[in-house]
Every structure is written in C-alpha cells, then in structure tokens.
Amino acid sequence: MIIVTGGAGFIGSCLHKALYKQGRRTVIVDVLQDQGKWQNIAAHPPYMLVTPDELPAFLEGQSEDVGVSRETPFSYFGPVRGAQKVSAIFHLGAISETTARDGDLVWQTNVTLSQYLWRWCAEHQVPFIYASSAATYGAADKAELFRDGLESIDALRPLNLYGWSKQAFDLWVKRTVEAGEQTPPQWAGLKFFNVYGPNEYHKGKMISVVKVKYDELMRGEAVRLFRSDKADIADGQQKRDFIWVGDVVNVMLWLLEHPSVSGLFNCGTGEARSYESLARAVCNAANRPVDIQYIDMPESLKGQYQSFTQADMSSLRDAGYDKPFTSLEDGIAQYINDYLATESPFL
Numbered sequence: 001m002i003i004v005t006g007g008a009g010f011i012g013s014c015l016h017k018a019l020y021k022q023g024r025r026t027v028i029v030d031v032l033q034d035q036g037k038w039q040n041i042a043a044h045p046p047y048m049l050v051t052p053d054e055l056p057a058f059l060e061g062q063s064e065d066v067g068v069s070r071e072t073p074f075s076y077f078g079p080v081r082g083a084q085k086v087s088a089i090f091h092l093g094a095i096s097e098t099t100a101r102d103g104d105l106v107w108q109t110n111v112t113l114s115q116y117l118w119r120w121c122a123e124h125q126v127p128f129i130y131a132s133s134a135a136t137y138g139a140a141d142k143a144e145l146f147r148d149g150l151e152s153i154d155a156l157r158p159l160n161l162y163g164w165s166k167q168a169f170d171l172w173v174k175r176t177v178e179a180g181e182q183t184p185p186q187w188a189g190l191k192f193f194n195v196y197g198p199n200e201y202h203k204g205k206m207i208s209v210v211k212v213k214y215d216e217l218m219r220g221e222a223v224r225l226f227r228s229d230k231a232d233i234a235d236g237q238q239k240r241d242f243i244w245v246g247d248v249v250n251v252m253l254w255l256l257e258h259p260s261v262s263g264l265f266n267c268g269t270g271e272a273r274s275y276e277s278l279a280r281a282v283c284n285a286a287n288r289p290v291d292i293q294y295i296d297m298p299e300s301l302k303g304q305y306q307s308f309t310q311a312d313m314s315s316l317r318d319a320g321y322d323k324p325f326t327s328l329e330d331g332i333a334q335y336i337n338d339y340l341a342t343e344s345p346f347l
Contacts, residue, residue, distance in 0.1 A: 001025045002025070002089070004016050004026055005029040005089070008037040009037065011092055013041050017347055028049050056116065092131045094165075095162065099300065107165060121187070122183050130187075133162070136166050140156075148311075148315050173187070188255050191268075193243050194243065196331065198347040222292060222293035225276065226294070229302050238275050238307040239308050239309070243325065261319045263315065
C-alpha cells in the first residue's frame with residue numbers, strides 16, 4: 001500500500017492515477033470539501049481516503065477509532081494496520097500558495113507534518129519521497145545558482161513564506177542526515193519547478209500560467225503578460241523552467257523503482273523558457289493568432305517575483321534518470337488538445 005498526501009490535488013492525483021494503472025493499492029490523504037477536487041480522482045478512486053487529521057491515528061494503527069469518528073455506517077479502516085501495510089509514502093500535500101500569510105498554519109502543515117512523516121518512515125523503514133520547491137531558490141538569477149543537493153542549500157534565501165517553509169524542512173533533513181540520525185531507507189526531496197497540466201483546476205490563483213493564458217484566449221482576449229520589473233530583462237523575457245506534469249510523475253515513479261537513490265533533487269527540464277515563448281505556444285496550440293499584451297506587475301509581487309529559474313538536472317541524471325523531458329511546445333499542445341479543449345479536461 002502506498003500513501004499519497006495531497007493525492008486529490010494537482011500533482012498528487014496525476015501520480016495516483018499512474019499508481020492506480022499499475023494496480024497498486026493507494027491511500028490518499030486529502031480533504032475534498034467543495035472545490036471539485038473529487039473530479040481529479042473520479043476515474044481512479046483510491047483504496048481509502050484519509051483526512052490529514054486522521055493520518056497519525058491511521059499510521060499508528062488506531063484505525064478502528066478513526067472509522068467511528070467519521071460516523072460512517074462501517075469502518076473503512078478496520079482491517080488495515082498502518083506500519084505493516086505501507087510500502088512507501090509520497091508526501092505532496094502542503095499549503096502551496098506563494099502569497100500565504102499565516103505563518104503558524106504554514107509551519108504546521110509544511111514543516112511539522114513533514115517531520116512527523118519522516119520520523120515515522122525512519123522508524124518503520126518505509127521509503128519517503130517528498131515535495132520541496134524551486135521557490136527555495138529565492139532571488140537566484142543565474143543558472144549556476146540552481147544547484148540541488150543538501151550541500152548547496154544553506155545560503156538560499158526564499159522570497160516568500162511558502163518557499164521558506166520548504167527550505168526549513170530541507171535544512172532540517174540536512175541536519176538530521178549530517179547528525180547520523182536514523183533516516184528512511186530511501187528518502188528523496190524533489191524541488192518542483194513550474195509544473196503545468198491537467199487536474200490543476202481547483203488551484204484558483206495558483207493555477208499554471210498555461211491554463212490562465214488559454215482561458216484568456218477562449219474569452220477572446222489578448223494574452224496578458226507582466227511587464228518586467230528588472231531593467232536588464234525585457235518585457236516577456238522573464239524565464240522559468242516549465243515542466244509537464246507527466247514528466248514529474250515519471251521522475252517519482254522512477255524513484256520508487258530505484259530504492260537505492262536518495263537525496264535532494266531538482267525536478268524541472270533543465271531549460272528556462274520565456275513567458276513570451278509560452279504565450280506563443282498557447283496561441284499556436286489553440287489555433288489562435290498571437291496577440292500579447294503587457295500589463296504592470298502587481299505591487300504585491302514586486303520584490304517576490306522570480307524572473308529566472310532553471311533547474312540544474314545533473315544530480316538526477318547522475319543518479320541514473322535518463323528519460324527525456326517534454327518540450328514546452330509539445331507539453332502545451334498535449335495539455336490543450338487532450339484536456340482543455342475536450343469535454344472532460346480531467347486526467
């Protein structure tokens with residue numbers, strides 16, 4: 001049995017579908033509420049759905065009590081005894097808004113829970129693969145500054161609370177490993193760069209730029225991009241490492257299949273692409289004329305906006321990962337033609 005926290009969210013549901021297709025039994029840890037997230041897993045429901053509050057009790061084998069607390073007519077959890085059944089944990093659940101302001105909530109969700117799951121996996125010798133973020137790189141603006149690995153992270157200065165929380169856990173992992181404390185048999189942190197693809201529709205203002213630009217086109221509007229807030233970068237030439245969600249899933253599945261690989265890894269394509277290139281690719285995939293309009297960057301983003309990101313992928317490549325990454329043009333075309341332009345955009 002594999003646990004996927006955040007398994008009804010964007011990346012988590014895409015990973016869950018791949019595990020489902022492999023015939024693996026999964027437990028999703030998430031809260032569906034009324035955001036429509038259930039549609040992300042409608043075609044591949046999990047073996048069990050556990051809320052984050054119920055997770056510790058489930059893992060500690062108090063399953064029957066949790067079943068009663070849900071006031072269900074029968075216990076979903078009764079026959080399962082946590083540590084005896086879990087073969088891996090993918091910890092993808094987090095407060096991921098880069099504009100988040102509640103520091104206490106972000107710390108409890110992004111750091112304290114991660115520490116608990118790390119310790120549990122170490123105690124029960126269960127592989128632990130978790131989501132870090134490229135937001136940890138902060139104001140880095142040169143390719144050579146995007147180096148992964150525990151030895152490279154001390155000097156990083158994230159620009160927002162979300163990035164800081166991910167950096168805090170990475171640093172905790174570093175101290176734990178360097179102190180020789182017990183670790184999971186396999187552990188891997190993945191610094192996700194700009195991921196796009198199906199099942200992100202519940203994310204509100206954190207939805208990918210690809211989806212936002214496509215929606216603008218469908219409303220008959222011009223594609224709007226922020227003017228640059230840096231004198232040495234032209235409008236539209238801000239660059240990010242955009243990665244297709246299918247490539248992210250491939251990396252996670254590869255790690256699951258290679259239990260000897262541990263470390264803190266970048267998860268991007270290794271190629272920075274401009275927002276102008278992205279806008280053109282969206283227009284072309286949607287068969288619309290290229291029409292780009294530049295607007296002022298909101299004051300709330302000035303000073304917190306990463307104008308350049310590019311993953312150094314040498315660590316993952318050196319570890320043996322050899323699959324190619326999808327080009328921005330091919331990924332956007334696949335997203336639009338296979339999902340956004342269809343009756344059912346869900347994976």
